[in-house]
Amino acid sequence: MLGLAVTAAAMPAWAEPAATAAGDYTAKTGGTGGPIANQLNLQAPATKIAENIYDLHTMMMWIIMVIFVAVFGVMFYSIFKHRKSLGHKAATFHESTAVEIAWTVVPFLIVIGMALPATKTVVAMKDTSNADITIKATGMQWKWGYDYLKGEGEGISFLSNLSTPREQVGNPGEQYTGKRNENYLMEVDNEVVVPVGKKIRIVTTANDVIHAWMIPAFGVKQDAIPGFVRDTWFKAEYTGTFRGNCAELCGKEHAFMPIVVKVVTAEEYTAWVNGKKKEMAALADDPNKTWTIDELKTKGEKVYTANCAVCHQANGKGVPGAFAALDGSAVVNGPKAEQIKVLLHGQKSGKFPSEMPAWKQLSDTDIAAVITYTRNNWSNKPAENIVQPAEVVAARAK
């Protein structure tokens, strides 16, 4: 009976989630947009769905608390009151239809009282129809790739890498002692930008292993599975910065592929789209252009730092037993055609527990640049020391 009364009392709290006034979210989280130090509760919700989840969680916590106190209260009372040393004699009754009906019906009502609103929320979470903007999020070891598929900004595509400097991350055997960034391991070079109050559909997939795209404040967490397409959605009620992480253990750098979403006003979004399109047009360089070796090396170093150093390390020595060394590698010092092939299609020799992923998604110029960089760096001195974008184009066509 007690449980029932609580269910009924808790219902209105869920049924009418507190109305949110749009404003800036970042301030609510101490200026970070992510979790707060010593935070015990869920992150402050920034979408209606997250609010429903928050309220469901609170309601169920109360129900559980009341049941816990009531059950243990009766149990301890009975044990103390009826103990043998007081000379209590055990009762010998059997079967009580009334009690049996009560202990079937009451829990049933409690479960229904929790399952109904929970189901309603789950169904709403799955309703990705009529989205204003669709963005594909591709999980990769260990970064996210974003492609704006539909809606304003269609055609924009970029990779989003951890931007916390590597030297802030403690190496095995030595601990970093300097000051770490405020958003240590929760910051990226390219943030996902979306407009406030618009339904954003996120389509998730992966290139290698299972990852998961999660932003707690949006109430969104969706597995990104290689070879499959899954989707989820959110409609942010606040502007600001929102931080999340890959939420599916995906290997050595699982902790180093954060997700950052910047929610902006409609005007700011349009400005961002225009800027991004211009930037992309400038980057979509002519693959027939012939570059100098120095230009390729400079560009290649950036590509290497952003994409390769996580495994092969900045010093090119790799990680023994895990990632091949590029310093002194036979592939890097051998014919260039072979290295272009490794970059485009990956490599799995069986000598390492993991494999070299394919890098088809990089531009021809980026691939040519990073190969040229590795061929002219560390102790490498191959006979063929320069690769032009046109050679990558030709290799792709094969």
Ligand SMILES: [Cu+2]
């Ligand atoms: Cu991951």
